[in-house]
Amino acid sequence: MSDPMNDIRASFFIECEELLEGLFDALQTMSDGSADDETINVAFRAVHSIKGGAGAFALDQVVSFAHHFETAMDDVRSGKLAPSDDLVQLFFRCGDILSDLVRAARDETTVDAALVDPVLEELGKYSTSPDSGEAEEEISDFQPLTLDLGDLGAPADGADDDFDALLASLPPLPSDDEPQEPVARTVVFRPEPELYKSGNEPLFLLRSLGELRPSAVRLDFDPDSAPGARMTWTVEFDDPVKCEMVEEVFEFVQGLCTLSFGSDASPRESVPAEEAAGTFAPADLPMDKIPEPASPTSDVAPPLATIDPAATDEDGPAEATTAMPGGAPKGGAAPKNMASPTVRVDLSRVDRLVNLVGELVINQAMLSQSVAQSSLGSNTAITSGLEEFLQLTRDIQESVMMIRAQPVKSLFQRMSRIVREASAAVGKKVVLTTDGENTEIDKTVIERLADPLTHMIRNAVDHGLEKTEDRQAAGKPAEGQVRLSASHKSGRVVIEVSDDGGGINRPKVRQIAIDKGLIPEDAALTDGEIDQLLFMPGFSTATTVSNLSGRGVGMDVVKNAITALGGRISITSHAGKGTTFSISLPLTLAVLDGMVVSVAGEALVMPLNAIVETLTLDGESVRRLGPNSNVVLVRESFVPLLDLGVELGYRAPKENYAGAIALLSGQEDGHRAALVVDSIEDQRQVVIKGIQDSYGRVPGVAAATILGDGQIALILDPSDLIQNSSGQSRAPANIEAV
């Protein structure tokens, strides 16, 4: 059995990730300026909880840092510190350091103090107390209360809704330390004519206000005002009432009346409402709609509340709403408001399930095939049952894939850190906006996207955006925008990284490619083709190797990483307006839409997304370039012809490719090739079975699958095939048709 402490420790680090996510969410809300008290509470609690847990595992570095962080945040919470932009930015950096410390602790390493100390020092500048920390006040005078252990008593029976009622009936926590919320002792309510016109009744509003137990109500009448705006009610409270709760009463007449709050009892002499009512002249509204004049005594509330029998019926629930917020902060204690319950499952168990479902899909395909081959009619119970089985299998497969799916939010949060760091390093002001954070992708894909995306974001900040001066000169806002978005598009996930920079400098890119010998000097390239040069190995536009990008890791690495995920990457760029990199990914790595083809008697699967079109070659279009290399003319341009049978070593090159079937495969880099096959068998979803563990990397082969008849088929990797083709049946490069 595993050590329980180790399990708890492991779960602590998982929990930390969740807390950090919550922390960054809250900080983002603060930096957007839309934070309320609960936001800072959430942020504080996250840091506090991390500190608490870290203390239990003696992770001193985490505890000490979290302590300082927490102290500063507590000062913001209690109003001692104003959450200025600078401070929130510092909190972001603290969050980054805390994440580093937590991850270092998890991996049993440490974080270089040189990274931590400057942030701590800056945090110290905000410290409000001389010694922020070490010595907490000792509580020496607390005497534990002993308890007589009597009978436990009978369990309370009753349904869960009784519990809600009980919870609601409980008195609010004595509030001795919650002065933050705005409160008022006088509320002045002045309806506008529109209020009456829209069918609203001051009576009902005042009646609801009565539930907040006011002590006096006064009605002022001003005959000089516009008709319909002559009456003003002033409601007074002995105990301060929360403005928020009053506003709630008037929620539906917002904009139809003036509502103002006073913090102390009205300076004007409180005129008994009765008298006030007596003073006004016939008004422009029916008198019977005026509420019963309330007496100015302190027990005014009951009559107000009992005017309408219906109102008394609502007393219970009404009290519930007043009682709960008394002590409970927003978010409430009611269990109904909780996020949907989750369960943590070991990833290996999910993977096993995914595998089993894969087997199920294969099994179902085999069954379908044998039924099709048997002489059963199409209307038998077996075939119709099989149809349902097929549908069920698909549903199960989708559901299982969803278990592995995760929102890209955590990934995007990591990117906001990259933007912060990258923009600081190059001295540019950059704002990252994200979109579609809740888009879900397979967990493995998310993990493997982190590196390429990091690189792309750095590139956008470093190369994509112009220097601040250049931006201003171009009449753009000094602050650069980097946008990161995720969305689902026709069964794939599209992630876009865009900037509002100067766009790709195509003449410069072209020149660099020529200088580096990547293209001939007189190459005629379209804009799109020039953009594609960025993905060529060894290409870098940075004239100086900056600290950020340009560390030898180019966009070609990004592209390879995306391709390895079954994805595609493309660029669109507009001079002066910016560049967008668009990554399109399959929803899952476990199944693939493929075309089953046959080559020299072998069944092979070609990923459908790599196939642009299928061709039947005629003698005219195939041109021989060398002894064993051919090109084929496809719509005005020549494309290298690759014989899959030759490439995979199944057979010798054919003499003549006229009449052969070819799959035109297009790569994101613009490389295309026509892959010759013997026949196309089927188009279907296949379950990907990795072969790397058993066979290592096989050139041109991505994985394997099991077909419906139990046959094993290799899944091809077209980009690898095209890049590493033997050249036997291949032309050296794309050649423009003349």
Added chain:
Amino acid sequence: MALREQLRLMVVDDMSTSRGLITQALDSIGIRNVATASDGAAALQAVLKSPVHLVISDYNMPGMDGLHLLHYLRNTPQTAKVGFLLITGRADPAIIDKGRKLGMNNFLKKPFETADMKAAIEAIVGRL
């Protein structure tokens, strides 16, 4: 039967790590009748259905904090007399003072050793 075997406890903490740590400490003390809840409302509901001798609750929780839970427990007739041990990351005198006023039996500062937990419980219920 030893006291520790009779004791029925409720552990309330929003962090599963902390719940794990507390139950682990209780387990090594020999207290095994332990229920857990991740928020105050759930804890209150659970102890109404299945009464306990002692509630061990974290202070800092979203929604209903530990002292809020204590207040509700004290104001619910069936749970008014239950023992209450507050676990807090910061032994803030204001929190302790408020707890005292609300009828908190004892408090324990995080991080704690198993022995601290044992002592804190024994101060309430007597020798385990």
